[in-house]
Amino acid sequence: MDYREKHPEVTVLDPPDAIQHVHNRQSMLKDVADMNLSDCYGKVGVPRQLVIKKDPSSIPDAVSKAGLMLPIVAKPLVVDGSAKSHELSLAYDQFSLAKLEPPLVLQEFVNHGGVLFKVYIVGEAIKVVRRFSLPDVNKCELLHNAGVFHFPRVSCAAASADDADLDPGVAELPPRPLLERLARELRRRLGLHLFNIDIIREHGTRDCFYVIDINYFPGYGKMPEYEHIFTDFLLSLVQGKCKKRAANKC
Numbered sequence: 001m002d003y004r005e006k007h008p009e010v011t012v013l014d015p016p017d018a019i020q021h022v023h024n025r026q027s028m029l030k031d032v033a034d035m036n037l038s039d040c041y042g043k044v045g046v047p048r049q050l051v052i053k054k055d056p057s058s059i060p061d062a063v064s065k066a067g068l069m070l071p072i073v074a075k076p077l078v079v080d081g082s083a084k085s086h087e088l089s090l091a092y093d094q095f096s097l098a099k100l101e102p103p104l105v106l107q108e109f110v111n112h113g114g115v116l117f118k119v120y121i122v123g124e125a126i127k128v129v130r131r132f133s134l135p136d137v138n139k140c141e142l143l144h145n146a147g148v149f150h151f152p153r154v155s156c157a158a159a160s161a162d163d164a165d166l167d168p169g170v171a172e173l174p175p176r177p178l179l180e181r182l183a184r185e186l187r188r189r190l191g192l193h194l195f196n197i198d199i200i201r202e203h204g205t206r207d208c209f210y211v212i213d214i215n216y217f218p219g220y221g222k223m224p225e226y227e228h229i230f231t232d233f234l235l236s237l238v239q240g241k242c243k244k245r246a247a248n249k250c
């Protein structure tokens, strides 16, 4: 804030406090939940979730009180760029939940056919790619498995699924108008221009989507045509600034 006031000539693309907001997995999805996006193209929500700040022994009770269904994904509450903050756990039974290490966000695992959509946003531009993701957990597996399984950063190992031979119902990209509306609303609510959204389609549905993650300034190298998109974005900022200056002189 101080810097901005002292240097009005500098363009601040995305303010630090808005970036901080998406470093916490509780606040990052709040805007998606508040938005309650539902139209003729589909519905976008967030998985049911619970925040546990401390005391792992309280988790089994807290989960059953909140009515969260197993299996449950546990994610570190704060994303700080470290490998540890991207380590996930999948808990198959209620009692193993007491082995987790808070502070955490616990989320219902949503079956999505093992495919996830990464939506890259650069200002008004949107690009979507398919990535392989965690496979579905069926009822039989849930009955016969117990314990907590730990995963290192899943997205680093995940391959592109853009050219894979997939079930069309799983592979079909989310409808463009729905993504445009989601991106526009999120840009406004988060006050950010450069981020991506991880979105999954509930398996067996056509139009029921969940946002599971929002990342600030993701690895844009994996975004198709990012060179042109970035250049256009930066040019549009300069042009916007010139227009403003010209208007102020009048």
Ligand SMILES: Nc1ncnc2c1ncn2[C@@H]1O[C@H](COP(=O)(O)OP(=O)(O)OP(=O)(O)O)[C@@H](O)[C@H]1O
Residues within 6 Å of the ligand: 047, 073, 075, 079, 085, 086, 087, 088, 107, 108, 109, 110, 111, 112, 116, 132, 133, 134, 153, 154, 155, 156, 198, 212, 213, 215
């Ligand atoms: N609620 C959920 N239901 C089903 N799968 C999930 C859920 N949450 C996470 N996953 C799976 O775990 C992966 C990693 O989750 P998430 O993106 O929240 O973690 P992350 O550490 O922030 O990842 P990234 O490396 O993308 O920053 C997802 O790509 C997806 O495969």
Ligand SMILES: [Mg+2]
Residues within 6 Å of the ligand: 155, 198, 213
């Ligand atoms: Mg992710």
